[in-house]
Amino acid sequence: MLKNPKLWIAIIALFAVGVVIKLFFPFTTQAVRASVAVAPEVIFELGSFPVTPTILTMVLVFILLVAFAFFSTRKMELVPSGMQNVMETIIEQLIGLFESIAGPMWAKFFSITATIFLLVLLSNYFGLIPGAGSIGFIKVGAETHTDVQNGQVCFQNETTHACDPSGIFVLGDAPSFVETYDLYTKAQIAKGIAEEPHAAFVPILRAPSSDINMPLALALISVFMTQVYGMQKQGLKYWTRFFSFGRLLKGDIAFGLIDVFVGIVELISEIFKIVSFTFRLFGNIFAGEVILLIMAFLFAILPLPFYGLEFFVAFIQAFVFAVLTAAFMRIATAEHGGGGHEGEAHH
């Protein structure tokens, strides 16, 4: 690979482009601060529902997924071709995966786990589309003056004034704004980071998984459905996994207390599953987004290896979310009810 001269030329050209960009457009890393917000920014309000970039992207993911599902299965044929082939390959791979994890029960969990996988995968990849997270608006708060009279969107505070006819800014496009923001924060630094930034960069698209609500929703569904399946399989006996007073009531104090304690630990770990599911996905994708932005503002081709890493991470997180859901569901439906912490130890 390294012997390929074309590759070397490409790398050197990229470096040259990076140097030129760096020389003529001296962006600062300060711009990153504007876009890294844990809570997603509101683009506009739909009725009383605030629409964020992540919600917008989620709608895109939804449309894409449904369109793909619709067109790939519109006319099913015994000898598959085209999109049907792709869809069937995906489904077959997922079947193989979940069959190896959930055993003979896979068919029961399949729709939930497969949907989680596809949704998370597409959500993660939407955040990696060039432009997602870096093309957007500058939203101005109350203290800045917005001027839309002469067909331009402007914002202004004590020190700077920036206008754009479209109102669409590319991140790093408005150094004056960045400086404003920088000054603003510097002025506020004694009181800590500006509590209410009055101007913020709002991207149009952002990975839905970098909004904590989406992983949280999936985690809630995953854990909730795990309980449902456990109860379907074992009936009320399932709850002895968490509340096992059987031996205590029989008079066996020592082992009874151990059982109760194990049940409590199990209950806590079950609740903590929601937290770990949520923050695993959110943390990975959000951190990936931040790293890509920081690298983008450091040097031109620096994000490239990280982009590859994020591409891999995006897949792994989707895989892990679905596989863990399947594994937990299998543990919940396994016959032995109160098994202590073995679920986590096994898998």
Added chain:
Amino acid sequence: MDAEGARLIAAAFAIGIAAIGPGIGIGLIASGALQAMGRNPEAAGTLTTTMFIGIVFAEALAIFGLVISLLIGFKIF
């Protein structure tokens, strides 16, 4: 040192220290999985899946560190 500086240092330390243990753990898991795959290449498929699940559990600790770091950094408590 003012409170803001202390906060940023705390946030950095929270994730920095939390990453050490999982880093070692993931390395051990991957090395064990690779050895197992080397000995028994037919089982590579299942081993990969199990390895990822193991890595995820080790990684969860780093994620908790990240969460704490975010909570501190964004002044949530």
Added chain:
Amino acid sequence: MEKLGVNVSWLLAQLINFILILFILRLLVYKPVLNMLATRKQKIQESLAYAEKVQADAANQQKDFERKLDDARREAQTAAASAQQAAEKERQRILAEAQEEAQKIKEAARGELDYERKQMVSELRQQVVDLSVLGAQRVIGANLDDKKSRQLVENFLNEMDFGVKAGA
């Protein structure tokens, strides 16, 4: 929680979104695709079984054919062998006949030769007897009793024994 971005309306939106996608995918993808996979599996199994049957049939036919071919070959072989045998026998017979014939001819020739020789011997003897008798007559001058003298010579000749007895 609020600062992390957790918001009830967004959370509900994501939940509804997931459930919607779940049902749509279930309706559009999972059920038909799983059904299709099952159908295809069954179809493949059927066609495999059919192919196996056809193959077995073909193998049977092949075996049958080979057996028939074998039979025919063996038959041809036996026919050829018997023909050869018959030819050999015929040859032997002809040879034997020819030999016999030759023998017969030889024998006949020998017999004739023998006969002629005997004849010649007996003739010779006759002449010898006649000549002796004549000579003796001349020598003695007397007319020997023909019969007696003849007997005499005859005896003498017998005593001399030329090895060939008259009529032997």
